[in-house]
Amino acid sequence: xxxxxxxxxxxxxxxxxxxxxxxxxxxxxxxxxxxxxxxxxxxxxxxxxxxxxxxxxxxxxxxxxxxxxxxxxxxxxxxxxxxxxxxxxxxxxxxxxxxxxxxxxxxxxxxxxxxxxxxxxxxxxxxxxxxxxxxxxxxxxxxxxxxxxxxxxxxxxxxxxxxxxxxxxxxxxxxxxxxxxxxxxxxxxxxxxxxxxxxxxxxxxxxxxxxxxxxxxxxxxxxxxxxxxxxxxxxxxxxxxxxxxxxxxxxxxxxxxxxxxxxxxxxxxxxxxxxxxxxxxxxxxxxxxx
Numbered sequence: 001x002x003x004x005x006x007x008x009x010x011x012x013x014x015x016x017x018x019x020x021x022x023x024x025x026x027x028x029x030x031x032x033x034x035x036x037x038x039x040x041x042x043x044x045x046x047x048x049x050x051x052x053x054x055x056x057x058x059x060x061x062x063x064x065x066x067x068x069x070x071x072x073x074x075x076x077x078x079x080x081x082x083x084x085x086x087x088x089x090x091x092x093x094x095x096x097x098x099x100x101x102x103x104x105x106x107x108x109x110x111x112x113x114x115x116x117x118x119x120x121x122x123x124x125x126x127x128x129x130x131x132x133x134x135x136x137x138x139x140x141x142x143x144x145x146x147x148x149x150x151x152x153x154x155x156x157x158x159x160x161x162x163x164x165x166x167x168x169x170x171x172x173x174x175x176x177x178x179x180x181x182x183x184x185x186x187x188x189x190x191x192x193x194x195x196x197x198x199x200x201x202x203x204x205x206x207x208x209x210x211x212x213x214x215x216x217x218x219x220x221x222x223x224x225x226x227x228x229x230x231x232x233x234x235x236x237x238x239x240x241x242x243x244x245x246x247x248x249x250x251x252x253x254x255x256x257x258x259x260x261x262x263x264x265x266x267x268x269x270x271x272x273x274x275x276x277x278x279x280x281x282x283x284x285x286x287x288x289x290x
Contacts, residue, residue, distance in 0.1 A: 002035075002038070002039075003071075003072070003075050004035060005035045005036075005038055005039040005042070006039065006068050006071055006072050006075075007025070007072055008021065008025065008027075008031075008032055008035040008036060008039075009035075009036060009039055009047060009061075009065075009068050010065070010068050010069055010072050011024050011025050012032060012036060012048065012055065013057055013061065013065050013068075014095055014120050015055075015095075016054045016055070016216055016217055016218040016240070016241065017054040017055060017218075017240075017241075018032040018033050018036070018055060020101065020240065023101035023105070024095070024100065024101055024104070024118070026104070026105065026108065036048060043064065045058075045060040045061075045064070046058050046060060046061075047060060047061035047064065048061055052242070053218060053221070053222070053241055053242050053243050054218045054241065054242075056216065056218065056219065073119075076088075076117065086114075086115050086116070086117055086272075087114060087115070087116045087117070087134075087135075087272040087273060087276055088116075088117045088119055088133060089116060089117070089118055089119070089133065089134075089135045089136060089137065089276070090118075090119050090120075090121040090124040090127050090128070090132075090133045090135070090136035090137070091118050091119070091120055091121070091124060091136060091137040092120075092121070092122065092124045092125075092136070092137065092138050092139050092191075092192050095118055095120060095137065097139075097192075097193070097237065097257075097259060098137045098153060098259045099153070100118060100137065103153070103280070103283075104116060104118075106283070107276065107279055110279065111275060111279070114272055114275060114276075116276065118137075119133070121133075121136070122190045124136035124137070124138050124262075125138055125148060125262065128148060128262055128263065128264050129147050129148070129264060131264070131267060134263060134264075134267070134269055134270060134273040135261060135262070135263055135269075135273050135276065135277065136261070136262050137153070137259060137260070137261055137262075138150070138192070138259065138260055138261075138262045139192025139193060139196070139257075139258075139259055147264060147265055147266060148262045148263070148264065148265065149262065149263050149264070149265045150260035150261065150262045150263075151260055151261045151262075151277075151280050151281050151284055152258060152259075152260050152284065153259050153260055153261055153280065153284055155256050155257070155258040156234040156235070156236050156237075156256065156257055156258075157234065157235075157250075157251075157254065157255065157256055158196075158197070158200060158232050158233070158234055158251065158255040158256060158257055159232070159233060159234065159235060159248050159249055159250050159251050160174060160176065160179060160230060160231075160232060160233075160248075160249040160251060161220075161221070161224050161230060161231040161232065161233040161238070161246060161247075161248060161249070162224070162230050162246070162247045162249050163224055163225060163226075163227045163230070163245060163246065163247070164225075164244075164245045164246060164247055165227060165245075166230070166247065168249065169247040169249070171249065172250070173249070173250045173251065173252055174249055174250075174251065174252065175204065175251065175252045175253065176200060176201065176204045176232075176251050176252075176253055176255075177204040177205055177206065179230055180201075180204070180205070180206035181209075182208075182209070182229065182230045183209055183210075183211040183212075183228070183229035183230070184197075184201075184208040184209060184210050184211065184229050184230060184231060184232075185210075185211065185212045185213070185214065185220050185223045185224055185228060185229040185230070185231045186198070186208070186210050186212075186213050186220070186231060186232070187213060187214060187215070187217070187220060188213045188214065188215045189213070190215070191215065193232075193257055194213070196257055197231075197232040200232060200253070200255045203253070203255075204253065211228070211229055212228060212229060217237060217240075217241070218241060218243075220233075221233075221238075221241055221243045221246060222243075224246060225243055225244070225245035225246050226245075232255075233248065234257055235248050261277070261280045263277060
């Protein structure tokens with residue numbers, strides 16, 4: 001039994017491709033694929049469906065993911081008892097929306113002796129407020145809490161996502177209001193941009209007719225490419241995936257999706273958490289100044 005296989009499984013389950021998981025773990029895509037294949041052989045099940053545009057958990061994979069997470073968490077807690085320094089940071093799902101791969105690579109190059117573990121948690125804001133974690137990556141809608149201090153890390157413009165065969169696919173730009181009678185495919189309500197997208201529609205005078213939701217971005221893309229509806233997305237997120245049959249349509253309205261690193265205003269940070277907070281603060285202050 002190899003703990004690395006289970007760590008890789010848990011990481012890959014939060015990503016849409018093995019390449020993205022490799023970036024998160026700072027290992028090669030071939031290593032990710034090999035470790036997943038070895039774990040599947042060990043467990044005698046197929047954990048992921050391999051598709052041309054990415055990977056998706058099978059039912060067997062979904063059933064085993066909670067147990068694998070508990071196993072990895074227990075191992076991490078055991079190792080932490082030995083005094084090995086590690087900073088655990090929560091993230092609202094999916095972590096890929098925050099561009100964490102690039103952030104963690106930069107931090108690792110600067111602080112190689114301070115490893116970071118990203119824990120996906122749908123209740124990241126309340127976990128910070130309760131002291132369960134010190135730092136967390138959260139979405140735009142969570143920034144309203146008066147007990148959280150935040151550093152904005154990403155703000156990208158939202159556009160419409162249409163099937164290639166859609167009657168508006170040939171336009172240069174549209175108003176979101178023009179999609180008021182369309183069926184919408186949106187991320188699950190647990191994903192922070194779900195409410196962001198609904199708010200965009202409401203600002204344009206309509207409530208979207210949601211016919212399908214999906215936890216993973218690649219599932220949203222799959223449904224739209226099959227002509228089952230339209231969606232809202234960002235160009236930066238779409239560039240991560242290799243999908244055909246889709247058109248990203250700029251909107252006349254200026255809507256943005258943002259993320260932030262958050263901490264509690266009421267609790268001092270540990271030294272590792274303070275180091276990472278200062279790194280993010282410096283990084284994005286420089287970015288906003290350029």
